[in-house]
Amino acid sequence: MAEDHHKSSTLLQLEIALSKRIAIAIAVMAALIFLVWFFRIPNPNMILISGLVMCSALFGFGGGIAAAVIMFGYTLFFFSADHSFIRFSPENLMKVWASLFGIAADMLFVCFLKAAEMRAFREISRLTEQLRQQKESVSTLLNHMPVITFSKDAETGVYLACNQAFADYAGKNSPEGVTGLSDGEIFDGKTAEHFATDDRTALIMEKPYEFFEEVPDAAGNRRQLQTTKLKFREPSGRQCLLGMSLDVTELARIRLENAAAREAYEKARSSGIMFTHIAQTLAQGYTELFYVNLETQEFREYHTDEKDSGLAEVRQGQQFFAECQRNIGEQIYPDDRESIAGLMNRDTLLASLKKTAPLIVTYRLLRNGAPCYVSMKISRMKDDERFIVIGVTNIDEQIRHQKAMEQIREDHVAYTRLSALAGDFICVYVVNPATEAYREYNSPAGYESLRLPREGREFFAHARQRIRDCILPGDLERFLALFTREGVMAEISRSGVFVLRYQLVINDSPVHALLKAVLVEENEGPRLIVGVINVQTQVRQEEEYRMSLARAQEEARIDPLTGVKNRHAYLEEETLIDRQLAESAGENAPELALAIMDVNDLKEVNDRKGHQAGDQYIREAAGIIAGIFRQSQLFRIGGDEFLALVRGSDYARLEDLLQEMRDHNDRALREGGIVIAAGAARLEGDPSLAPVFQRADKIMYADKKRLKAARSI
Template sequence: MKKHDKTPISFARLALALANDYCSIYVINAEDDSYVEYSPSGDDKELVQVSSGKNFYEDLPQNCRELVYKEDQEYFLETFKKSNVLKALENGRSFSLTYRLVIDGVPRYFFLKTIRSDDRSIVIGVRDIDAEKRKELENEKNSRAYAEIAKSLASLFEIIYHIDIETGNYTEYSSSESFSKQGFGRSGNDFFERAKEDMKRVIHPDDRENIINKLERNVLLKALRKKGTVSLTYQQLVDNEYHYVNLLAFIQKADKEHIVVGVRNIDAEKSREAQSQTFSDIALALAKRYEVIYLVNIVTNEYTEYSASENYRKLKVGTTGKDFFAESQMNMKRDIYEPDLHMMSTVMQKENLMKGISTYGKVPVNYRLMLDGRPQYVSLYAVRPQDDSDHIIIAVANIDEAMQKEFAYQDMANKDSLTGVKNKRAYAQAEAELDDYIAKCTQPPFSVVVCDINGLKEVNDTKGHNAGDAFIRNACSIICNIFKHSPVFRIGGDEFAVIMKGSDYDERTHLMAELNKVLEANKHNGMVILAAGISDFDPDMDMRVQDVFERADNLMYDNKKICKALGDNK
């Protein structure tokens, strides 16, 4: 298999690639402009000639007047000139155009893409994009309408999100530079997934798990449909400081397809409330939330410890002490999980800790302590009650259970429970990421391998599903052992996909040969047999990962037919 280069593409190769997605294909002789029109026919998408002509560009104006929507005709003819097409095709580039044709008296949007197939031919593919284009236009219309709403709310909220319930696509309106820096962009997709990632970064550890759970898509929708609105108050990083914010979410009566989320900074209100509390009130409130609290005199370094947890009393830190900072440095060597020791040793130096409190008002930090013989996640929070106080308060909470749940949820969401490899959800995420790079023309080379297990149904029918599950795991092991440096995805019951980049992409010919070698040995030993197909990304022809996948899938099915003919998938 050769690496991608810029040599001209044959018409046969183009026809195979374009037949599934394009409703008309024109092949123009580059020397005399004569042309033939083809159209896919039947389930196999076989190309059938439907028309021809002596000069494509001379026939174009007449065809335009007959077929192109009247409002688009001038633009179509002005843009789709021979000179423009040839200029675009220089250096291997393509020419594309979106316009409307009149079909059964109704204008429909079509997309036209022109590429050079070889030295003598130019190939034009025409695709019906009416549904997706109209959805795009509708989204733009909704965005303009909501812009007016956002303006009226701007004085109340620092940031507003307009979220499509079905797709998760969103638009952001921000009146505060501080909030707009925290994450997201002016628009994007999968609001709930991106919000979860941002919340892990900017929401205070004490509030993080609760807010992430309440803003999970299904939980939020259930609450909105029951109550009409959802109001949440929590602490969030703003300009490197934790501020109290209030989030208000609702669904408009006139627009049931979108959620509106507004966030406003209420830190000043909370500060006024906090100032009315006495130091003992604060200590009492902290005692209910933290396992251990230290009251440290920053003039003498003397301290008092208040412990609410038996686990922390086992750390053998005294209830009072003469030098909190010196004793902490000694205790950390014994109690803190080794990979976190250097970081915590630096953070807990008196100069660094006081500088952090002076700059940000507080210092939050997560790390791991050795508790009950294993590392457990804890969160430390250091604060000075008043600017002129001689004391600081340092509180430590055990957040291990919440962190472990978070790690487990992340792992479960993208892992196939039977094989342990990535699942179809993870493949969709990887595909979307690659599609973004393709759209920006910044995607490095990659290949897609599609594998399908032969004989799984027979194993299930004759030996039972436990044997079938083992059969699937064995097949997965073969794939993982061959493509050791590439992500493997189980995308169906008996189907796997591999996205090869980097070193695996460079060695793809060798790796496929290794796979075939293993399968040939398995065939003689009566072990698992796979059908496989591979296809490379072609930036001149492929508009999305799905184009590459479909070619690999078709080649896999061709391989499967050969295996069946040879009796390899009984």
């Protein structure tokens, strides 16, 4: 009703204003007509048309029509014969029509311009009213917000605006009472300086300055405020400061009263985070995790991300054991299908878990048509036995390495046994350690060139003298230094046996010999047994064994698909370099860099053409990388990821090699081919290779993103 009354009042005001304008227009035109009539002006229309234009322009349609009617009436009076208003000469009738058209054209043209002006004025009035309403709305919003808001001139510290809450805090009746004042003019000196200090801090910060403060209100009561201040610049260029404060006095009181509850919450939250971290850490190494409800057979499947090792849920499903049975034929290696099918039965699994918990099973999956060893660990939840957790770990590399090492150890044991059976003694002496009296126990035919008496005294002196004639010159000095009575007895006392290896010249040929001495108790007392054994065959076999061991170890470090070194080999190399860096303490660091390459689109090739095509794709990619990094050690550290340990000439030409890789990728994108993302980083004062790897990996992923964007164009 108030709104209707306002509209009625407005209409009444408009009607009054219109009536006044028409009356003024009539008066103006009447005055002009009186003027031209009184002075007998021969052509009055020039003056009257000016009056009509003025009335139309000033008073719009209403005034213009009134002025036009009066002017046309005078025109009829002026041009009619005897001022009859109705009788005209032909010439004057034409003037009347011309005046009529002129009056109409003037009224229409000028009044339409006035109407456009009025419409523009009304639109401006409407927008002004909207702006006023919006300002009132914003002002109402700010005044009803439970926060204190204000803005200041950063240079003068004068308040530019605030809401009612700040005005109340400042002891003013309205925000207008605050505008134009500074802190010193509103608050006491201590409070004003406190605010000014916070303002200076906020003005030098590039982000909002947030803090808690305790200040007195207008009544002198201490209040706790959570305040945020930030600087901003107006379009005019003036630097300003915006402030918002939330009164948290009651909240602080509640927090103090509930400190015990908060401490308990924080402890529980900390424990939850800790257990989450423990779960994430224990999940590292698992390729797949399943959380299974034994009653409903519903399950959740999780995978671990290769980059950050975090758990990620990939799907939820029903009938876990039925799905396992369906997948066995496709995913399990044929020789292991029967045992896994028998195990992955609900009743069988429950019975096994009652006997052994947790249950750990090793079997083989089918990967690219080849067996891959995995370990499956099945655990039942202690607090809720309806659920089990199944974790699958890829242990293929460990199993194969273990088998290779077991084979090497078996070969070594067999070799040792054969060597023991094939022992070839040159001679054996029994020596009295007290008197050095000796007797030869055995001297096979063919070794007479030693020329040591079969019996005698001063065993060590005779042996040291005669050995000069039959030992290789390079071993003589070492033999004389070690083979003394004191040295032999001391070593036997320490380790139980004295061993010395050297080379003899027998029948003009060098022969590897092993001298062993042990102390035994006989009826006559302690005796020193000294034997010289021909170990020529053993040395040759040991050399062959070392070569075989080296080959086996090398094969264990080679990726069978591409022929380059594998991840295990790189980890060994990384450990060696890290040790060197640690020992050198950053001094004389080697010149080396890491280049990481990632082969794009391998999954697409596997999906479209099969895994054999994917294997060929990887081999060809390895050939491309090896052709560019010719002087570098190349490793395959993942399914589609390679690493080059760059040294020497490749290190000096690293930028050229990366450009060569980019040129290859550009051709591959244009003509079709294998695209390989690459990134490299140099060792630059790093304590280990890990930071270098991280920098190179980051650059490689940026290049991978660029290449994918280029392919999609």
